[in-house]
Amino acid sequence: MGRKGEVQVIQTEYRYQQLENWLLQAIAEQRWRLGERLPSIRALCEQQGVSKATVQHALQRLEAQGLVEARPKAGYFVALQPRAARAPRNLARIEAPRPVTVSELFLDIMRRGAAFDLLPDLHAGDLPPGIVALNRAIGRALRRQKGDDHQYYDAPAGEMALREQLALHGARRGWQVQPEQLCVTSGCQHALFLALMACCRKGDVVAVESPGFYGVLQLLEQLELQVIEVPTSSETGLDIDALERVLQRWDIRACVVSPAFATPSGALMPPAARQRLLALAEQFDLAIIEDDIYADTAFVQVPDPLKALDTGERVILCSSFSKALSRDLRLGWIAGGRWHERILHLKLVTQLASSRYLQRGVAEFMADGSFAAHLRRQRSELRSRRDRLIASLHDWPGEIRVSTPQGGLAVWLELPEPADTLGAYPRALEQGLVITPGPLFSVSGQFRNCLRISFAHPWDGRRIEALNRLPELLLPS
Amino acid sequence: MGRKGEVQVIQTEYRYQQLENWLLQAIAEQRWRLGERLPSIRALCEQQGVSKATVQHALQRLEAQGLVEARPKAGYFVALQPRAARAPRNLARIEAPRPVTVSELFLDIMRRGAAFDLLPDLHAGDLPPGIVALNRAIGRALRRQKGDDHQYYDAPAGEMALREQLALHGARRGWQVQPEQLCVTSGCQHALFLALMACCRKGDVVAVESPGFYGVLQLLEQLELQVIEVPTSSETGLDIDALERVLQRWDIRACVVSPAFATPSGALMPPAARQRLLALAEQFDLAIIEDDIYADTAFVQVPDPLKALDTGERVILCSSFSKALSRDLRLGWIAGGRWHERILHLKLVTQLASSRYLQRGVAEFMADGSFAAHLRRQRSELRSRRDRLIASLHDWPGEIRVSTPQGGLAVWLELPEPADTLGAYPRALEQGLVITPGPLFSVSGQFRNCLRISFAHPWDGRRIEALNRLPELLLPS
Structure with a gap:
C-alpha cells in the first residue's frame, strides 16, 4: 500500500495475495457493503479460478485485519471499514454542578423515544423464538398458582428462584454474588431510582x-439532585482524568456510569479505567451507580461488570431484562452493596412487592437455558443490524462521525455543523419519525449536531426508507 | 325479657312471638353462634309444630332487628349480636405535626404483615374460580403477543383497554371518569407514593x-414529610371536627383518607362527612389522597368514592386489584385530578411503564364480566369469614371491643388494659403467628392494647387453632 511516492516493487504475488487485493478493492468500491455477505468460498473458487485453500487463506487474512468477519454456518461478511470507524469527538465541556431542569420538549421526546424506534408504528417482524419460550414459561407459572397464593405479597427482595438465576448469570461474568445481595425491581429505571434515593439526599451532586x-x-431533576457532567468518549466511556479533576474541585456524592455499551455512546470502559474509577470512589467516598442494562447485548463477549471488582461495596449495580429480552416484562434487579438494606426498605415502601408468578416464569426460562439461547441468537442479529445501519450512513452527504459499539442497541452520530437535531425533531415527527436528538443526553445544551440512532429493530423496507429520509431532515443543504 | 324483679304479664302471645322469643333465647345461649346458619324454615316448622308463615314472620322480625340475616338461596344466619357490636373507642390524641420515624421493629412487622395473615405459611384453600379465569385471560394476552411487541414500552399512563375498563368500573359507582384521567400503577402503595410525591414537598405536613x-x-418517613394524626372512629372514619381544628391551627398540605372500609378501623365515612371533608379541602387548599383499595370488598353495596364528589380536582384516588382480586398482579391505578400530568411524569421517570400484556389480560377479564362475578362470589365469602372471626372473639376472656366493618379484610380490636400487643409480637412470632399490633397504625405510641385481625383467608382448622391461641398471648392473666 506504501506511502505516496514510494516505489513498490512486487517481485512475485501469491494467488492468495492477488485474491486478497482483489477483495480489498471490491470492498473499497462497495461491491459488497458493510454487513453484507461475501460470495461463498465455492463461488469465489469458481469465479477466480483458485483452490479452496487459497480462498480460505485470503479470507483469513482479511479477517485478521478486521475487514471481514466469519460467522459460523453463515459465511464471511464485510466488517467495519476505516471510514465508518471515525468516532465522534469528545465534545463535552465541564461545567459547575447545577440543579437539573428538563424541558417539556425533552419530556415529550422521552415519552415517545422510550420506544427506541424511528418508526414506532411499524410493528414489523416475527415474535422471536426466545419470546415465545418466555411467554410459555410465564404461562406455566400462572397455571401452577394454587391455593391462596394470590393472596400473598412477595418479599420485597423478590422471588428466591429468580435471584438464584440472576446470581448464576452474574457468576458467568466473573461476578460472585449471593441471591441475598439482590433485589428484584420493576425494570432498570426503577432500580436507578432506588439507587439514587438510597445513596443521595436532596441537593447532593451526582456525576454523570x-x-x-x-x-x-430526569431522575436527578425529580429527586432535586444536582448534576455535573463528565466528558465521555464513544470508545472508552467516562473520562477518568476529567472525573478526577471534578472530584478534586467539588463535593460529589455519587457517579452514575454505564461501563458496558453506555447509551448513547456505546462505549466499553477498558479494565484500567474501571480500576481507576473504583480507586477514586474509595478516595473520594463516592457511590458508584452502575447501569449494566446493555451488557447482555454484547456482540462478542459479555464484559464483566464493574461490580465484580467492587471490594468496598460501593457499587450499586442496576439492570433489567428490557434491552436484552423484553421491555414488556418490567423486571429488573439491583445489587445495592452497602445500601442493600435501605434499597429493600425503599422498594417495600414505594411498591411493596413484585409479581411472584412472573418472576417464577422468568426464573424457569433462565434455568432451562432458554435465556442463554435467546441471547446467542440475538447477538449476531444485533451485530448485523448495527452493520446494516452503519453501512447506510456511508451514503449520507458530508463528513459524519459514528460510533462502532460492540454491544448495545444504538450508534451515536456526530453531524457536520450547523446540523440541529433538536430543531429537526418536530419536523421529523410530522413525518411520523421519532428521532433522538443529541441535546437529550445532556442538560447543558451540548450535542445539538449529534443524534442517537437505534438498531434494536429489524431493518425492514419501511424502516430503511425512514432512515434514508433522515439526511434531508437533519443536514443543512 | 324485662329487668330483674319485674313481673312480666303476658296476656296473649302469638305463635310467631313465641317462636321469636325461643329463637332469641337460643341465639343468646349460643345454640347457633355468630355466622352460623339457623335450621331451615321447613325444619323449624317441624320442630316447633308451626306453619311456614309463622316461621317466616318470626325470622323477618329477627332480621329487622339485625339479629339474623337472610342470604338468598342459603337461608338465615345469626348476625351480629349486641355484645359484638360494641365498637372500639376513639382513642387518638391530637399532637403537633412531627417528622415520622418508624422503628426497625415496625419495618419487620410491615414486611411480614404484608401477607395480611396470622399463619402465613399455611397456604390453604383452593384457587378461586375468579383467579383461574384471571390467569387464563393473562395467558391469552401473552399468546397474542406478536411481531416486536416485546420491544416497546407502554405509555406511562398505561394500556387504554384497561383504563377504559377501570372507567366503566368507576361509572358503576357514580364516578364519571375518562380513561385519559387515569394512570396505571404497580399497585396501590405505588399510587400512594406517586400521589404524595406529586402534591407534597419535603417538610410539608400531611394529615392521616x-x-x-x-x-x-412509612411513605411519609421516606419522603421526609411531617405527619399529624387525626382521630378516626371505627364506625364513621376520620373525625371531621378534629380535622377542622387541625386545619385551623397548622398549615397542612394533604390529607390521606380511606373513606371505604379504612384499615384498620373498617369504617365507612358517611355522606355528610364526605361533603364536609371536600368543603374543608377547598377552604384550606388541601390535596385529598383517597385510598380506595377496599371499596370493592363491600359486603352489601360498593360505596361511591369520595372522588365522585370532587368538583375541584382536589382528590387523588389511589387503588389496586390487590385486596379484591390478587396481590400478585401488582396492578393499581391513580386518578390524579389537578396533579395528573405531574403523576404521569413521575411514573415515567421512576418506572417508565407497566406491562402491556398483563394489562390487556386484566382488561379482558373485566370486559367479559369475570371480575364482577368474582366480586359477587367473594363478598358473601368475606362476610362469612368476618362473622366467623367475630363469633370466635366472643369466647375471649374479659371485655373486648371490636369493629363490625361492612367491607374490607380485617377487624379492629380493643383489648382490656394493660394488654400490650406490641410486646406480644415477638412471642407470637416464636409460635409461627404474625399479629398486627395496634401501635403499627400510628407514630405516637397509641393503640398498644389494640390489634388488627384479618379475615382475608379462609378459616380452616389450623387458622382457627392459631386464632384461639391469641388470648393467651395477648391478654394479661
Whole structure:
C-alpha cells in the first residue's frame, strides 16, 4: 500500500495475495457493503479460478485485519471499514454542578423515544423464538398458582428462584454474588431510582456521563439532585482524568456510569479505567451507580461488570431484562452493596412487592437455558443490524462521525455543523419519525449536531426508507 | 325479657312471638353462634309444630332487628349480636405535626404483615374460580403477543383497554371518569407514593387517619414529610371536627383518607362527612389522597368514592386489584385530578411503564364480566369469614371491643388494659403467628392494647387453632 511516492516493487504475488487485493478493492468500491455477505468460498473458487485453500487463506487474512468477519454456518461478511470507524469527538465541556431542569420538549421526546424506534408504528417482524419460550414459561407459572397464593405479597427482595438465576448469570461474568445481595425491581429505571434515593439526599451532586442516559437526568431533576457532567468518549466511556479533576474541585456524592455499551455512546470502559474509577470512589467516598442494562447485548463477549471488582461495596449495580429480552416484562434487579438494606426498605415502601408468578416464569426460562439461547441468537442479529445501519450512513452527504459499539442497541452520530437535531425533531415527527436528538443526553445544551440512532429493530423496507429520509431532515443543504 | 324483679304479664302471645322469643333465647345461649346458619324454615316448622308463615314472620322480625340475616338461596344466619357490636373507642390524641420515624421493629412487622395473615405459611384453600379465569385471560394476552411487541414500552399512563375498563368500573359507582384521567400503577402503595410525591414537598405536613394505614406512615418517613394524626372512629372514619381544628391551627398540605372500609378501623365515612371533608379541602387548599383499595370488598353495596364528589380536582384516588382480586398482579391505578400530568411524569421517570400484556389480560377479564362475578362470589365469602372471626372473639376472656366493618379484610380490636400487643409480637412470632399490633397504625405510641385481625383467608382448622391461641398471648392473666 506504501506511502505516496514510494516505489513498490512486487517481485512475485501469491494467488492468495492477488485474491486478497482483489477483495480489498471490491470492498473499497462497495461491491459488497458493510454487513453484507461475501460470495461463498465455492463461488469465489469458481469465479477466480483458485483452490479452496487459497480462498480460505485470503479470507483469513482479511479477517485478521478486521475487514471481514466469519460467522459460523453463515459465511464471511464485510466488517467495519476505516471510514465508518471515525468516532465522534469528545465534545463535552465541564461545567459547575447545577440543579437539573428538563424541558417539556425533552419530556415529550422521552415519552415517545422510550420506544427506541424511528418508526414506532411499524410493528414489523416475527415474535422471536426466545419470546415465545418466555411467554410459555410465564404461562406455566400462572397455571401452577394454587391455593391462596394470590393472596400473598412477595418479599420485597423478590422471588428466591429468580435471584438464584440472576446470581448464576452474574457468576458467568466473573461476578460472585449471593441471591441475598439482590433485589428484584420493576425494570432498570426503577432500580436507578432506588439507587439514587438510597445513596443521595436532596441537593447532593451526582456525576454523570456526557453524553449520558436521559432517564438519569430526569431522575436527578425529580429527586432535586444536582448534576455535573463528565466528558465521555464513544470508545472508552467516562473520562477518568476529567472525573478526577471534578472530584478534586467539588463535593460529589455519587457517579452514575454505564461501563458496558453506555447509551448513547456505546462505549466499553477498558479494565484500567474501571480500576481507576473504583480507586477514586474509595478516595473520594463516592457511590458508584452502575447501569449494566446493555451488557447482555454484547456482540462478542459479555464484559464483566464493574461490580465484580467492587471490594468496598460501593457499587450499586442496576439492570433489567428490557434491552436484552423484553421491555414488556418490567423486571429488573439491583445489587445495592452497602445500601442493600435501605434499597429493600425503599422498594417495600414505594411498591411493596413484585409479581411472584412472573418472576417464577422468568426464573424457569433462565434455568432451562432458554435465556442463554435467546441471547446467542440475538447477538449476531444485533451485530448485523448495527452493520446494516452503519453501512447506510456511508451514503449520507458530508463528513459524519459514528460510533462502532460492540454491544448495545444504538450508534451515536456526530453531524457536520450547523446540523440541529433538536430543531429537526418536530419536523421529523410530522413525518411520523421519532428521532433522538443529541441535546437529550445532556442538560447543558451540548450535542445539538449529534443524534442517537437505534438498531434494536429489524431493518425492514419501511424502516430503511425512514432512515434514508433522515439526511434531508437533519443536514443543512 | 324485662329487668330483674319485674313481673312480666303476658296476656296473649302469638305463635310467631313465641317462636321469636325461643329463637332469641337460643341465639343468646349460643345454640347457633355468630355466622352460623339457623335450621331451615321447613325444619323449624317441624320442630316447633308451626306453619311456614309463622316461621317466616318470626325470622323477618329477627332480621329487622339485625339479629339474623337472610342470604338468598342459603337461608338465615345469626348476625351480629349486641355484645359484638360494641365498637372500639376513639382513642387518638391530637399532637403537633412531627417528622415520622418508624422503628426497625415496625419495618419487620410491615414486611411480614404484608401477607395480611396470622399463619402465613399455611397456604390453604383452593384457587378461586375468579383467579383461574384471571390467569387464563393473562395467558391469552401473552399468546397474542406478536411481531416486536416485546420491544416497546407502554405509555406511562398505561394500556387504554384497561383504563377504559377501570372507567366503566368507576361509572358503576357514580364516578364519571375518562380513561385519559387515569394512570396505571404497580399497585396501590405505588399510587400512594406517586400521589404524595406529586402534591407534597419535603417538610410539608400531611394529615392521616389515626389509627391509619402503616404503609402511608412509612411513605411519609421516606419522603421526609411531617405527619399529624387525626382521630378516626371505627364506625364513621376520620373525625371531621378534629380535622377542622387541625386545619385551623397548622398549615397542612394533604390529607390521606380511606373513606371505604379504612384499615384498620373498617369504617365507612358517611355522606355528610364526605361533603364536609371536600368543603374543608377547598377552604384550606388541601390535596385529598383517597385510598380506595377496599371499596370493592363491600359486603352489601360498593360505596361511591369520595372522588365522585370532587368538583375541584382536589382528590387523588389511589387503588389496586390487590385486596379484591390478587396481590400478585401488582396492578393499581391513580386518578390524579389537578396533579395528573405531574403523576404521569413521575411514573415515567421512576418506572417508565407497566406491562402491556398483563394489562390487556386484566382488561379482558373485566370486559367479559369475570371480575364482577368474582366480586359477587367473594363478598358473601368475606362476610362469612368476618362473622366467623367475630363469633370466635366472643369466647375471649374479659371485655373486648371490636369493629363490625361492612367491607374490607380485617377487624379492629380493643383489648382490656394493660394488654400490650406490641410486646406480644415477638412471642407470637416464636409460635409461627404474625399479629398486627395496634401501635403499627400510628407514630405516637397509641393503640398498644389494640390489634388488627384479618379475615382475608379462609378459616380452616389450623387458622382457627392459631386464632384461639391469641388470648393467651395477648391478654394479661
